[in-house]
Amino acid sequence: KREVMTGIGPVPVKVPRVRDRGAGEDKIIFTPSILPRYLRKAKSVEELLPWLYLKGVSTGDFTEALGALLGPNAKGLSAKTVTRLKADWWKDYEAWEKRDLSSRRFLYIWADGVYFKPRMAEEKQCVLVIVGADEYGRKELLAMTDGFRESTQSWRELLLDLKRRGLKH
DSSP: OEEEEETTEEEEEOOOOOOOBSOGGGOBOOOOSSSOTTOOBOHHHHHHHHHHHHTTOOGGGHHHHHHHHHOTTOOSOOHHHHHHHHHHHHHHHHHHHTOOOTTOOOSEEEEEEEOOSSOOSSTTEEEEEEEEEOTTOOEEEEEEEEEETTOHHHHHHHHHHHHHTTOOO
């Protein structure tokens, strides 16, 4: 029996015991498809965590914030868990940032620099964003990086990166 954290709070789930049979290469291992091994949080809760992080909730405050949202029994969502998840998010971002675009076709491309009200460490720092639209009108974020005042050099580096990943004009 284990608890799975869901959007409505922890839900106790009883997993039946199944004996694995066989030995060596012939061993049959049972893996339930409804409740994967080690699952402790529902997908909706996993999706809530990056949203809270991006909204400015600090790692140390996650337990309190999630307790308020999910109830006092919000277990398994400690600062250590959030730190581990942030490392996973960073790996996902790096993979996204390096994905191959050679097989994709975009009819329209928009490029813009986005400035935020609270200036971070440096003045005139912005986020350079490139969005493409395919023949069906579906929009996709193609690239995003920090830049200095939308400088020619910042845009050049971003556009050359898209070209290296296979985006054609």
